[in-house]
Amino acid sequence: MRKIFFTPGPSELYPTLAKHQKAAEILQVGSVSHRGELFKKIFQETTENLRLLLGIPRDFHIFFTGSSLESMERIIQNCTISGSFHFINGHFSDEFYQIAKKLKKHAEKIEVPNGSGFDFSSVKIPNDSEIVCFTHNETSTGVSIPISEIYKLRIRYPKKIFVVDVVSSAPYVDMDFSKIDIAFFSVQKGFGLPAGLGVMIVSNRAILKSTLLAKGNYNVGSYHSFLSFLEKEKKYQTPETPNVLNIYLLGKVAGDMHKKGIAKIRDETDEKANIIYSFFQKHEKYRPFVKDSVYRSRTTVAIVTGGETKSIIKKLKKSGYIIGAGYGKYKDIHIRIANFPAHNKKDLVKMMVLI
Numbered sequence: 352m353r354k355i356f357f358t359p360g361p362s363e364l365y366p367t368l369a370k371h372q373k374a375a376e377i378l379q380v381g382s383v384s385h386r387g388e389l390f391k392k393i394f395q396e397t398t399e400n401l402r403l404l405l406g407i408p409r410d411f412h413i414f415f416t417g418s419s420l421e422s423m424e425r426i427i428q429n430c431t432i433s434g435s436f437h438f439i440n441g442h443f444s445d446e447f448y449q450i451a452k453k454l455k456k457h458a459e460k461i462e463v464p465n466g467s468g469f470d471f472s473s474v475k476i477p478n479d480s481e482i483v484c485f486t487h488n489e490t491s492t493g494v495s496i497p498i499s500e501i502y503k504l505r506i507r508y509p510k511k512i513f514v515v516d517v518v519s520s521a522p523y524v525d526m527d528f529s530k531i532d533i534a535f536f537s538v539q540k541g542f543g544l545p546a547g548l549g550v551m552i553v554s555n556r557a558i559l560k561s562t563l564l565a566k567g568n569y570n571v572g573s574y575h576s577f578l579s580f581l582e583k584e585k586k587y588q589t590p591e592t593p594n595v596l597n598i599y600l601l602g603k604v605a606g607d608m609h610k611k612g613i614a615k616i617r618d619e620t621d622e623k624a625n626i627i628y629s630f631f632q633k634h635e636k637y638r639p640f641v642k643d644s645v646y647r648s649r650t651t652v653a654i655v656t657g658g659e660t661k662s663i664i665k666k667l668k669k670s671g672y673i674i675g676a677g678y679g680k681y682k683d684i685h686i687r688i689a690n691f692p693a694h695n696k697k698d699l700v701k702m703m704v705l706i
């Protein structure tokens with residue numbers, strides 16, 4: 352039986368992916384040189400389609416990393432001398448903070464209980480925090496930060512570099528790039544691709560910071576620094592031998608999403624999210640983990656099961672539906688359901704009525 356993956360990542364593959372995988376095989380994408388002409392074309396098409404889909408301005412650069420954890424490390428290395436500031440309300444936001452600490456930076460944080468929102472009006476960011484790091488959609492707990500709160504805070508701190516992890520909210524999140532400096536995601540979540548590729552969207556302001564660090568003899572990383580990415584980007588290349596196949600597939604899927612229309616994709620995501628939340632609001636046993644609807648994720652929903660996670664997962668699996676367990680300490684008491692562009696309403700409803 353063919354399974355349908357509602358897991359938060361890796362997740363269900365985008366419906367047009369199989370077609371592009373076949374085309375890639377015919378083109379022998381897996382064997383082409385990353386210094387050759389075909390790769391340059393692939394690089395151009397993929398970055399162009401991402402710009403069109405997400406509305407990325409020309410003064411932002413698109414860099415390819417191995418994963419989003421790598422992107423976090425590169426961002427800390429390239430943008431901080433003294434320190435970073437982190438908004439923590441779950442596992443992935445904490446991971447960003449831990450990476451800064453492991454790189455021996457002075458990392459500060461505001462931390463609220465898992466699944467809660469932040470009181471932005473009372474936040475004070477220290478002078479020596481040069482970058483401010485947000486996890487827009489905390490996949491571990493299904494809590495999301497209203498993007499407008501991030502913009503408002505940047506008005507209060509115009510000199511700092513604002514970094515937004517949109518790993519599990521892209522391409523749904525509608526970002527105004529004039530109000531942030533760096534965003535990053537991995538392809539195995541909302542883009543419906545196999546894992547193994549991270550995408551960093553980096554402003555010239557952040558590049559300037561990295562240049563200052565490099566000139567000041569700070570460690571900005573070896574083969575992957577903002578400057579090494581930038582130099583190769585001019586030639587439509589990457590510093591290392593990259594995941595050429597996934598860069599190709601990402602370009603094709605981004606192109607298909609653009610053809611379908613990002614507004615339509617966002618509307619469908621909202622419609623499906625409303626179906627999920629209203630279903631669980633009325634459920635006799637299970638409830639959304641995030642109580643305040645303002646902070647509820649539209650793309651990765653966490654549900655409290657009262658310890659019945661294992662039996663729910665087992666039951667759904669029998670019908671071919673794979674959903675996520677809770678993250679970390681919530682393993683046996685939450686379920687997580689992804690709501691990405693690859694998930695259609697019909698399958699979602701068929702799966703949910705079994706819960």
Ligand SMILES: *Cc1c(COP(=O)(O)O)cnc(C)c1O
Nearest residue numbers: 418419420443488490518519537
């Ligand atoms: C999955 C995830 C990551 C890590 O992505 P990798 O591709 O595994 O490096 C980071 N942040 C968030 C919010 C995630 O959901």
